[in-house]
Amino acid sequence: MHEELKEAYGFLFEKELLDEIMEVGTLKKVKAGEVIIEIGDYVTGMPLLINGAIKILREDKDGDELLLYFLERGDTCAMTLSCCLGRTKSEIRAVAETDTTFVMIPIAKMEEWTSRYKSWRNFVFAAYHARLSEMLDTIDAIAFLNMDQRLMKYLRDRAKINRDDEIQSTHQQIAYDLHTSRVVISRLLKKLEIEGKISLQRNQIKVIDL
Amino acid sequence: MHEELKEAYGFLFEKELLDEIMEVGTLKKVKAGEVIIEIGDYVTGMPLLINGAIKILREDKDGDELLLYFLERGDTCAMTLSCCLGRTKSEIRAVAETDTTFVMIPIAKMEEWTSRYKSWRNFVFAAYHARLSEMLDTIDAIAFLNMDQRLMKYLRDRAKINRDDEIQSTHQQIAYDLHTSRVVISRLLKKLEIEGKISLQRNQIKVIDL
DNA sequence: AATGTTCTGTAACCATTGTTACTGCATAAG
DNA sequence: CTTATGCAGTAACAATGGTTACAGAACATT
Numbered sequence: 001m002h003e004e005l006k007e008a009y010g011f012l013f014e015k016e017l018l019d020e021i022m023e024v025g026t027l028k029k030v031k032a033g034e035v036i037i038e039i040g041d042y043v044t045g046m047p048l049l050i051n052g053a054i055k056i057l058r059e060d061k062d063g064d065e066l067l068l069y070f071l072e073r074g075d076t077c078a079m080t081l082s083c084c085l086g087r088t089k090s091e092i093r094a095v096a097e098t099d100t101t102f103v104m105i106p107i108a109k110m111e112e113w114t115s116r117y118k119s120w121r122n123f124v125f126a127a128y129h130a131r132l133s134e135m136l137d138t139i140d141a142i143a144f145l146n147m148d149q150r151l152m153k154y155l156r157d158r159a160k161i162n163r164d165d166e167i168q169s170t171h172q173q174i175a176y177d178l179h180t181s182r183v184v185i186s187r188l189l190k191k192l193e194i195e196g197k198i199s200l201q202r203n204q205i206k207v208i209d210l
Numbered sequence: 211m212h213e214e215l216k217e218a219y220g221f222l223f224e225k226e227l228l229d230e231i232m233e234v235g236t237l238k239k240v241k242a243g244e245v246i247i248e249i250g251d252y253v254t255g256m257p258l259l260i261n262g263a264i265k266i267l268r269e270d271k272d273g274d275e276l277l278l279y280f281l282e283r284g285d286t287c288a289m290t291l292s293c294c295l296g297r298t299k300s301e302i303r304a305v306a307e308t309d310t311t312f313v314m315i316p317i318a319k320m321e322e323w324t325s326r327y328k329s330w331r332n333f334v335f336a337a338y339h340a341r342l343s344e345m346l347d348t349i350d351a352i353a354f355l356n357m358d359q360r361l362m363k364y365l366r367d368r369a370k371i372n373r374d375d376e377i378q379s380t381h382q383q384i385a386y387d388l389h390t391s392r393v394v395i396s397r398l399l400k401k402l403e404i405e406g407k408i409s410l411q412r413n414q415i416k417v418i419d420l
Numbered sequence: 421a422a423t424g425t426t427c428t429g430t431a432a433c434c435a436t437t438g439t440t441a442c443t444g445c446a447t448a449a450g
Numbered sequence: 451c452t453t454a455t456g457c458a459g460t461a462a463c464a465a466t467g468g469t470t471a472c473a474g475a476a477c478a479t480t
Contacts, residue, residue, distance in 0.1 A: 115328065115331070139278070
């Protein structure tokens with residue numbers, strides 16, 4: 001854990017803080033697809049992402065889903081953080097997008113570090129800033145873009161997150177993330193393929209030029 | 211300014227901090243409709259709302275608007291805060307919904323207080339938490355609700371914010387806030403009137419039972 | 421190889437929302 | 451009082467996205 005943490009966070013935190021993280025944090029590894037936090041869970045800690053990617057989803061009362069954003073190495077979930085401090089239940093679901101490694105920090109330490117380490121404060125504020133930006137981005141997409149443009153953005157984002165132009169996914173899974181129906185996604189994907197922007201196989205979409 | 215500030219924030223901040231705020235903050239009063247922060251502005255300070263209400267808007271590249279949420283007494287704009295710390299331009303527009311009074315805090319002090327006052331840190335974190343919640347709410351509304359339900363929510367929110375069941379507004383203004391067209395709003399309002407939920411006059415909507 | 425399952429493609433249709441166009445009414449300005 | 455302006459009501463139509471239904475392809479299981 002030492003080396004990995006240092007590599008991902010060494011330039012952010014001083015040695016003393018890194019040592020403390022090492023001491024109280026627990027290293028977790030999850031496989032792609034595993035649910036890390038479920039809606040309504042009490043949040044017991046805050047994850048520092050070391051490797052992989054996590055997707056953050058919102059769900060409404062009918063069980064309809066919507067992808068909010070992805071977290072990458074160096075990110076933390078400000079939403080979780082927010083829940084921790086407010087001692088409230090999670091408003092979101094976190095699912096591993098790829099195999100993922102992260103360090104879990106118990107809540108208790110967070111408040112302490114906030115007063116003791118300037119670098120920690122800055123990190124937390126930066127996390128909030130980043131999350132608010134992502135949320136604005138998401139709102140822009142839902143409010144101002146049509147489904148075809150949202151789909152293109154989604155494919156671009158996933159290709160980027162996975163560092164792979166070949167996205168392994170069924171149309172149904174994409175439909176869940178974008179909160180629409182499978183038929184709509186199939187229709188739009190076919191259109192993108194005809195325009196030469198992607199190519200389609202079963203369970204796979206290859207991004208050519210989006 | 212002393213008494214007003216104390217009334218709105220006295221239970222949050224210790225005397226010492228209140229005194230500092232008094233010292234470096236400047237009291238501002240704006241009329242309903244005035245633009246307080248414009249998109250692209252460099253943010254020079256952070257507002258502590260004492261009286262009135264502010265609406266926060268997002269705009270896309272074509273100039274299309276969308277209402278994000280309202281701020282009330284005791285609130286601050288976490289978005290502004292976020293911009294301050296990142297030294298970035300404002301991503302949103304803030305417009306006075308009613309005649310509004312607030313205290314403007316210069317950026318420089320904020321960092322200092324964050325390390326010195328626990329109550330200030332808690333306030334800032336609570337502000338972030340509140341804003342993230344509002345953003346989630348907004349996303350829920352856009353993603354999961356139809357326009358008629360969004361309109362009802364909007365009318366409820368405005369009635370609550372203004373503490374008045376009679377909303378002074380044209381259909382066009384509502385259309386801007388919800389990012390739709392005037393015709394759509396007129397159509398849905400008429401439907402709500404027929405259902406007995408509101409009554410309509412020129413420039414005015416009276417909420418009866420939403 | 422035969423069968424069952426999952427995924428994709430497509431057509432036809434519906435619902436919601438957006439657009440255009442025109443009307444009359446209320447209010448303000450002259 | 452007359453005219454100009456802004457606001458609201460409404461009809462007709464277009465566009466987008468959601469729904470249902472079905473067929474065939476790809477893959478897995480036996």
